[in-house]
Amino acid sequence: MTGARDRVLDAYETLLIDHGPGSATLDAVAAAAEVSKGGLLYHFASKDALVTGLLDRLRERSAADADAIRSAPDGAVAYYLRTSAPGGGTPGGVTRTYLAVLRISDGSSTGQEVRDALAVVDADAFAALRDELEDPVLAWLAQLVGDGLYLRTLTGTPLPPGLGVEDLLARMRRYLPAAEA
Incomplete structure (x- = not known):
């Protein structure tokens, strides 16, 4: 309950x-x-305490998602991309909380606090991807691809017709040989 x-x-x-x-x-x-x-x-x-509670929730859910990325049976990159894509969903509601936080990101009194929380989410995912990929540039590329998919999720934009995440992962396997993408 x-x-x-x-x-x-x-x-x-x-x-x-x-x-x-x-x-x-x-x-x-x-x-x-x-x-x-x-x-x-x-x-x-107060309203500020409510904002702080939402940001704390985002950081908690992000940390849990980073743990899930690290322990995914099919690898961190595959998990990150699949859960970032439209319909992929992330366990624990991090996507929903992230979207809610984005809605308050331009508030004058909370702007820096929100940006700091979003930076934690970004760092959590990057660190989890780095655990799998030794090259920081490749980890960042994988994160950027996932972020692009995530943007589609947040905006409701579908993937291009005839293409899916598995197509993307198959191509990325050529460039990310260290990953079990």
């Missing part, structure tokens, strides 16, 4: 994604989470 704190963060994510930051007032978040405003304030004493 989901606790009130997680329901509040889930509701905040939903409001940010579906309606933007302007709609994510404390009252709206409390109503969407089906908790009283006092219940929300018990977990998050």
Whole structure:
């Protein structure tokens, strides 16, 4: 069963994604989470605390995803690309939380805090890919390909007709011989 704190963060994510930051007032978040405003304030004493909670959630989910990248049976590169692609999905909701955080990335009071959290996500993935690929440039290339797929996921853009992630992985195997892509 989901606790009130997680329901509040889930509701905040939903409001940010579906309606933007302007709609994510404390009252709206409390109503969407089906908790009283006092219940929300018990977990998050202010809007800034709610933002911090969302950023903490992103960092936690990113760390868990990095562990999954490292332990993927078919290799880090294959996991990263498959879960970055439209429909691939990442366990633990990191994609959804990432999208919600992007919605608040241009807020003047939270901008640097958000950029710092997004930098942690980037560093987590790069470090996990580096565990598989000795060459940092190849690890970065693999990350950039995954990031491009991830952008398609976030924007709802499909892959080109007739091409899929397995086609991409097959080609990348030529360039990433150290990886079990």
